[in-house]
Amino acid sequence: MxxxxxxxxxxxxxxxxxxxxxxxxxxxxxxxxxxxxxxxxxxxxxxxxxxxxxxxxxxxxxxxxxxxxxxxxxxxxxxxxxxxxxxxxxxxxxxxxxxxxxxxxxxxxxxxxIAPPQTGWRAQGVVSAASLSEVAKTGAQQIANALPENPGELLVQKLREEVWAREILPQVPAGAAFALDTLGFLHGSSDVKLLSANGWLRLEAKGGSVLVRL
Missing domain, CATH: 3.10.150 (DNA Polymerase III; Chain A, domain 2)
Structure with a gap:
């Protein structure tokens, strides 16, 4: 079985x-x-x-x-x-x-x-869930507005790189907000905890966590 x-x-x-x-x-x-x-x-x-x-x-x-x-x-x-x-x-x-x-x-x-740390996470503060949601929606709209009618894969990747790699806070890329919003982790959350450990950043919301390799 x-x-x-x-x-x-x-x-x-x-x-x-x-x-x-x-x-x-x-x-x-x-x-x-x-x-x-x-x-x-x-x-x-x-x-x-x-x-x-x-x-x-x-x-x-x-x-x-x-x-x-x-x-x-x-x-x-x-x-x-x-x-x-x-x-x-x-x-x-x-x-x-x-x-x-x-x-x-x-x-x-x-x-x-690529194995993120299991222990040793240190608190770095909190960030508003509403602000992260706004970053995700704004970034998605920027990409959509910049794309031509029939974009090639390379152009799509380049636009995503430009938008989601941009830092919205020290070491926090806009892509982290995109991940939290897209996976539904921000639902029901008011604040998101920021933690760091050994080259990784963790954004911990009520619905789940997003890990960023620094």
């Missing part, structure tokens, strides 16, 4: 499915890293995906990851694997019970080999 993850009920499955849909909209051919661990005896699924990353050595786009945890009722202990995003998302609509069979084949991804 294939290894699987069991959610407490179907509401958690639908929430997980919605989260994966947000990543599909960003990068349908991408991958997600799934990890499981016990937190105060509760089994928790950690889901990490890449929102932004450079396409070449000359690209200044920062590596920005989105991370969210989900409560599990049961499942594989100490899981740490990378799966194709579509291999996961395509299974969810067909589920009749809150048990997700994991894909039989793992994959690899460059960003998944």
């Amino acid at each position: 294939a290894e699987s993850l069991r959610f407490p009920d179907m509401r958690y499955v639908r929430d997980f499915e919605l989260f994966l849909r947000r990543f599909v909209a960003l990068d349908g051919a991408g991958a997600l890293r799934l990890t499981t661990k016990r937190v105060h005896k509760q089994l928790v699924l950690g889901v990490t995906g890449c929102v932004l990353a450079p396409h070449s050595l000359l690209d200044d786009t920062p590596v920005i990851l989105g991370v969210r945890g989900f409560k599990l009722a049961a499942g594989v202990e100490d899981l740490d694997a990378v799966y194709q995003l579509r291999a996961l998302s395509e299974r969810l609509p067909r589920l009749a019970e809150p048990q997700l069979p994991l894909p039989p084949t793992e994959t690899t991804s460059v960003w998944a080999g």
Whole structure:
């Protein structure tokens, strides 16, 4: 029998499915890293995906990851694997019970080999969730307004680099605001905590966290 993850009920499955849909909209051919661990005896699924990353050595786009945890009722202990995003998302609509069979084949991804710190995070302050949402919407509009009718991929990448690599606070790129907003992490949040550790920045909102490689 294939290894699987069991959610407490179907509401958690639908929430997980919605989260994966947000990543599909960003990068349908991408991958997600799934990890499981016990937190105060509760089994928790950690889901990490890449929102932004450079396409070449000359690209200044920062590596920005989105991370969210989900409560599990049961499942594989100490899981740490990378799966194709579509291999996961395509299974969810067909589920009749809150048990997700994991894909039989793992994959690899460059960003998944970059391990953010697990401990040692130091508080750096807070920033308004509303201001981050405004940065995300303004940036998206700037890109949309600058694109011609039939833009090439290189032009799209260049515009995204210019907009999302721009710092809105010291070491905080606009792309972090884009990631928080696009993944739905700002919903219900008034402030977002800023933390740093060993070359990484963490923006922690009510709905999830975004990690920026400095």
